[in-house]
Amino acid sequence: xxxxxxxxxxxxxxxxxxxxxxxxxxxxxxxxxxxxxxxxxxxxxxxxxxxxxxxxxxxxxxxxxxxxxxxxxxxxxxxxxxxxxxxxxxxxxxxxxxxxxxxxxxxxxxxxxxxxxxxxxxxxxxxxxxxxxxxxxxxxxxxxxxxxxxxxxxxxxxxxxxxxxxxxxxxxxxxxxxxxxxxxxxxxxxxxxxxxxxxxxxxx
Numbered sequence: 632x633x634x635x636x637x638x639x640x641x642x643x644x645x646x647x648x649x650x651x652x653x654x655x656x657x658x659x660x661x662x663x664x665x666x667x668x669x670x671x672x673x674x675x676x677x678x679x680x681x682x683x684x685x686x687x688x689x690x691x692x693x694x695x696x697x698x699x700x701x702x703x704x705x706x707x708x709x710x711x712x713x714x715x716x717x718x719x720x721x722x723x724x725x726x727x728x729x730x731x732x733x734x735x736x737x738x739x740x741x742x743x744x745x746x747x748x749x750x751x752x753x754x755x756x757x758x759x760x761x762x763x764x765x766x767x768x769x770x771x772x773x774x775x776x777x778x779x780x781x782x783x784x785x786x787x788x789x790x791x792x793x794x795x796x797x798x799x800x801x802x803x804x805x806x807x808x809x810x811x812x813x814x815x816x817x818x819x820x821x822x823x824x825x826x827x828x829x830x831x832x833x834x835x
Contacts, residue, residue, distance in 0.1 A: 644707045650698035657694060657810065658803040661777060662784060664693075664711050669781040671712070675719040683779040685722055687763070689715045690778065694810055762812045770805030773798055 645663060648656035668689050672682040693714060700710050763771055776787045784802065788795040 644700065644702055646693070646697040646700040646707055646710065647702070649694055650700070654803055654807050657806040658799060660693065661690060661802065661806065664708070665777060665781060665783070667708070667712060668715050671715050671719060675723055681722075685719055686781075687778045688722075689718050691809070691813060692718060694806070695813060762809060765812055766805050766808055767801075770801045770808065773801040774805045774809075777802065 643651070645656050645660045649660060665686075668686050669682070672685040672689070676682050676685065693711065696714070700707065705713075763774070766774070772791070773787055776782045776790060777784070782790065784798050785795060787793075787802075788798045791798070793801075
C-alpha cells in the first residue's frame with residue numbers, strides 16, 4: 632500500500648490537470664491521444680469528413696468532462712478510449728444506421744433514426760464548426776491540421792513552415808479559446824432551456 636507521502640507525490644494525469652485549468656495539459660492531451668482517437672474514428676467511418684467531425688467532438692467532450700476521470704478506477708488511456716468509443720457508437724447509430732431490407736416493412740419506426748435524432752446530429756456538427764470559425768485563423772489552421780488530418784505538432788510545423796514553438800503556441804491558445812467558447816455556449820443552452828436570461832442578457 633502506498634504511503635501518504637507517496638500518494639501526494641503521484642504526478643497528476645493530463646485529464647486531472649485539464650480539470651484544474653492547466654492550459655498546457657490541454658495541448659498535451661491532443662498530442663498524446665490524437666493518434667488513438669483518429670484511428671478509432673477511421674475504423675468507425677469511411678467518410679473522411681465525418682471522421683474529422685467525430686475527432687473534434689471527442690476532444691471537446693474530453694476537455695468538457697475531464698473532471699469525471701478517476702485514476703483509481705481506470706487508466707487515462709482507457710478512459711479516453713471508452714469515451715471516444717461511446718461517442719463514435721452514438722454518432723454511428725444516429726448518422727449511419729440503415730434498416731435491413733426485411734425490417735423496413737416489419738419495424739420501420741424501430742430501425743429508422745428519428746427526425747429529431749437527425750436534427751440533433753446536424754446541430755452538433757454546426758455548433759462545433761461555428762466554434763472553430765470563431766478562432767483566430769492561425770489557431771484554427773493548426774487545430775484543423777491536428778484534428779482533421781491527424782498530424783503531430785512536428786508535422787504541422789513542417790507542413791506550415793512555422794517554428795515548432797509557434798505551432799505549440801497557436802495550438803494551446805486555440806484550445807484555451809475553444810474551451811471558453813464551449814463554456815459560454817453551454818451556459819446559454821442551460822439558460823434557454825430553463826427560461827432564465829444568460830449572463831450577457833442579464834447584464835444588458
